[in-house]
Amino acid sequence: MYMFIALEGSIELGLLYVLMALGVYISFRILDFPDLTVDGSFTTGAAVSAVMITHGYAPLLATLSGFLAGAVAGTITGLLHTKGKINNLLSGIVMMIALYSINLRIMGKPNTPLFGENTVFSVIPEDYFLVIVPVVIIILKLLVDAFLHTDIGFALRATGDNQRMIRSFGVNTDFTIILGIALSNGLVAMSGALVAQYQGFADISMGVGMIVIGLASVIIGEAIFGHKTVFRATLAVLLGAIVYRMVIALALQLNMNAEDLKLITALIVVAALILPKIQKSLGQKRKILERIREVNNKVENNGRDINA
């Protein structure tokens, strides 16, 4: 029974992290932009929504404001990279550090409790949490899918795939990169806003390591559920975020030290990044050998032709 409650809790929390994982999917996979802003913007979303809720604003408005705050942070990262010509990793790191101070300014203290406050979850009866929240999350996932199938969405995907090509068809890649990173961090911040409301507080350090957790969710999801189409890939990311939480819950059940969790997450990501590469290089080697055999055959045949 205790196990089941832990599992249920991890699914609930996992659902809230889905938006963060989708954000990381957009920057990391679609735009090929490893964006570390995420560690800061997750907290920004939490901070903005928590402060607004404690000041009496409607929880839904507070959550959407969290999205906007994240999008602004992402826009600045995008500007640093495209207009400032700063390397993409570095622009994210710079923004992440800047956001630490900004988040403290927003909250005025390292922790903003929400106990007793109305949150977006207050209106949901406890038994229906695992019905309503998944529906909302799936709708948001479908919205992301739809966006990625519009003309602008196509341009965004091509930007991550082949910048030279998409520029030659008239797309300003500076714009698509900024747009993508803004959307990505908006989703991440919204996820932060939801997590803060779920756990009952926003904390200055709640975003630490978030990019790695996001990557782990994306990679685990893609490995288990595949990523042939955009629809399939976002579904995989959604499920990946939940599976990740379940793995963590399981690790805790097995009496693993909570302090080791981030190390385990890091190891999962490293393994998931390296294994496909090894697999691929082995596959390529096999293909090359096949091709060499083919070419050799051709050469022999040509020789015979000339003699004949």
Place this chain on the structure above:
Amino acid sequence: MLKINHVTKLFNANTVDEKLALSNVNLSLAPSDFVTVIGSNGAGKSTLMNVISGVLKPDDGNVIIDDVEVNKLHEYQRSQWIARVFQDPMAGTSPNMTIAENLSIAYLRGYKRTLNWGLNKKKKHFFKEQLERLGIGLENRLNAKVGLLSGGERQALSLLMATFTKPKILLLDEHTAALDPSRAELISNLTEKVVREFNLTTLMVTHNMAQAIQLGNRLIMMDKGQVIMDIPPSKKQGLTVEDLLHEFTAIKGEELNDDRVILG
């Protein structure tokens, strides 16, 4: 249609690597001209292409398209008039997107992109029709990812994507050089077909002298950043590789000597 006036491009000014890639180049293309450009390594052919398309800004001189000076316009802005096929078959398409999605991106050349669906039945039908012209069966693989296509197939698709919106100017940058001979010939024939059909003003860089003679109505040869030979339509008919080599020696007082120039 396209005018290049006194264009000069100097790379690495005031260093040991200083190189005058283009030196006071003048070139004018009439509508539906198909000009082939040959020249040895470092003659400035690629730099010329990059200056026209906006990848590089000239240090001096200007580029005029259809009576509009485009010096200040970025590459993505010039793309409303200029289409380009690159040498690398990987460069002209988006590998993780499908054939239909790639065509949809190309279809909007010169238009604003909005939140409309990138694909619908009507567009797919149109793309299928366009793909049939290539005659290599791509019309049956609309939903295949472009990354799965062979180099020749990708280059054929790139050519279609560059041309089916009828751009004012088509730039071909050694677009058959990376393919094996039979594929190169296929792309070469397709190029001739679409350029004639759409009546495109075309500038094609090639290392292959035979191809330069076979295609187009006008031929220019570049050397050390300058146009040293400009063979008009009247004289291009009946031109042979020997004529070209002879002409080169007469102008430069030396033999044309470059491994990469294919005499064909």
